[in-house]
Amino acid sequence: MFKKTAIVSLFTFIAASYMAQTHTQPVYLDESKPVEQRIQDVLSRMTLEEKVAMLHAQSKFSSPGVPRLGIPEFWTTDGPHGVRPEVMWDEWDQAGWTNDSIIAYPALTALSATWNKKMSWNYGKVLGEEARYRKKDILLGPGVNIYRTPLNGRNFEYMGEDPYLTSKMVVPYIKGVQSNGVATSVKHFALNNQEMFRHTSNVNVDDRALYEIYLPPFKAAVTEGDSWTIMGAYDMYKNQYASQNQYLLNDILKKEWGYKGVVVSDWGAVNNTEQAIHNGLDLEFGSWTNGLSAGTKNAYDNYYLAKPYLDLIKAGKVGTQELDDKVTRLLRLAYKTTMNRNKPFGNIASEEHKAVAKEIGEEGIVLLKNQGNVLPIDINKAKKIAVIGENAIKIMTVGGGSSSLKVKYETLPLDGIKTRFGKQADVQYARGYVGDIGGEYNGVKSGQNLKDDRSAAELLNEAVELAKNSDYVIFVGGLNKSDFQDSEGNDRKSYGLPYNQDNVISALAKVNKNLAVVLVSGNAVAMPWIKEVPSVLQSWYLGSETGNSIASVLAGDANPSGKLPFTFPVKLEDNSAHQLGEYPGQKGELAAGKGKDQKNPINITYNESIFVGYRWHDTKKIKPLFSFGHGLSYTTFEFGKASADKTTMSQNDKISFTVTVKNIGKRAGAEVAQLYISDMKSSVPRPAKELKGFEKVYLNPGEQKEVTFTIDKAALSYFDADKHEWVAEPGDFEAQIGNSSDAIKTKVKFTLK
CATH class of the missing domain: 3.40.50.1700 (Glycoside hydrolase family 3 C-terminal domain)
Structure with missing residues (x-):
């Protein structure tokens, strides 16, 4: 694999030297200027061809910069728990490097099982250091798709079944990676909850389940974690592919959440030029081309956001407003990564990295x-x-x-x-x-x-x-x-x-x-x-x-x-997606041969709606083999009686719950106090309880600590699809604190005005 980093640096040096000599240094090279001003300056200097070139791959894992202006190319890499080895420029085969071996960190299920937010930041930091050392600009991870069925082959790369736990664990991971000047690419947005038919499925899910279960980790990743990129999925939603989806990418991600970053396609997930232009995609990777169909020498010119896009612009069939928005986002990314002169150098396989890998494994x-x-x-x-x-x-x-x-x-x-x-x-x-x-x-x-x-x-x-x-x-x-x-x-x-x-x-x-x-x-x-x-x-x-x-x-x-x-169900039929008969897709369509290709999608309906994992087991009183949040220790912990700082809260108020956790055994150990909220009487179906707080506490024998959880009305709310807003109904609620979803130790009732 041949990289052009040195050449790009040379271009940058030449451009800077020339401008300095002529006393007309452009704004985009002036580090004293605000980044957004610098972006607009470089945008104004780019040709139409240079802009379009930035939108698509030039190799399996890289995309072009603008050499004439000293804008470096982007280099991406898998994956969420270790930096992938180098492959050939145009092929998946190994490049044969001898210096691309790394430390493998525990898969993300193990990280999530630590229930330790500090451990998540440590994980991101060391992984980002290895990616930076390998001169990668975008790390293709972490994955935050929700665990809907235990048959999903890719669950090991994700963080479990609960949107709150996943949200709280993914944010520090992102911040740790990006502290190295390496962007994360949170994936796969959205509804990629099984591998079977992932390229040829159309997911049907109600808006309430979408907003309560499947979107929260992605929202936290971009609004709290500030993930600089996000990766679209393969599947279809509302009969549009997720990587070129008006509702997911424009309406929700960019408008509702105000996302300013880059949307990257999953490799080969793009299927239509005009939809890719208008429906929120910014950077296209992995689309299949053979370099022959259009008679072009460079196969990457055949990508949907390549020559086909350029031809539509030149023919006057589409404008350049979307193009400038996409390039602006990519330049914003460049100033944080490739053009960030303050990022650290990184390191690989250090003793610290080995220690972090071992510690996460032990805690997970x-x-x-x-x-x-x-x-x-x-x-x-x-x-x-x-x-x-x-x-x-x-x-x-x-x-x-x-x-x-x-x-x-x-x-x-x-x-x-x-x-x-x-x-x-x-x-x-x-x-x-x-x-x-x-x-x-x-x-x-x-x-x-x-x-x-x-x-x-x-x-x-x-x-x-x-x-x-x-x-x-x-x-x-x-x-x-x-x-x-x-x-x-x-x-x-x-x-x-x-x-x-x-x-x-x-x-x-x-x-x-x-x-x-x-x-x-x-x-x-x-x-x-x-x-x-x-x-x-x-x-x-x-x-x-x-x-x-x-x-x-x-x-x-x-x-x-x-x-x-x-949750570990006793048998597969105890899982809601399987009990309600909608995995892997509608049987009539399977029998008719649907799902075989992208033109013949199979429908997958999430009949269980919001009742995923423990929400289903606890509400339907189906005893699991092992419950969500379960985990034993070599010592014993005791929970005291929980108390609240008030019995009634208003819609704009907060309420705090405090509980004492004591180690009554003979070994030092750690316990995870888990806060669940139960709506005692609701006008809509709600789970028996939902996780809304957790804290890991380390205790020596005989030691005790107070744990305090503070929540606001967001923790009491459900998504009203008709109003398209979150609603907290006045009435009685219960805070339930324990060490797993089926081991509640203490409860406190309170009222929302």
């Missing part, structure tokens, strides 16, 4: 069950430890789609466990099952060949015999990043664990009571063996420090404090 791991206190492992009683399961030895940073990475290292779970326990105990391994034996994505190879020709019975017998003769058994399984699991492009085919894992887990539970099941996944899974197994850890995809983070929690070096960012 969720202790789902710990009957009999099997965990943490008592090293004095653990003379022999059996580690069983393919995921203990499988590299997970390669695969999964566009977030696949080339890392400097990845500590596997088995290696982490051996390093931590190997000096005191005999750690032995058995495969247990065979799943995905390879590992390659876009030319990045894991280097592993996990082929094993033994039968399922032979593998199971070996694992059982090892478990029988061990003091502790650690089963490391779950999903992986191969197709139809946790991976972009396709959804999971079923809710259960693949590769005969259920039988392996049940067999191990029968022969050893000291069994800990460690599940690696970005999604909920069925657990038919849950009553047989004493201890379960949800460990996510944890990146370069995976093995060290897991071993730290197993040993008790880190006390688990993660909380689930989404």
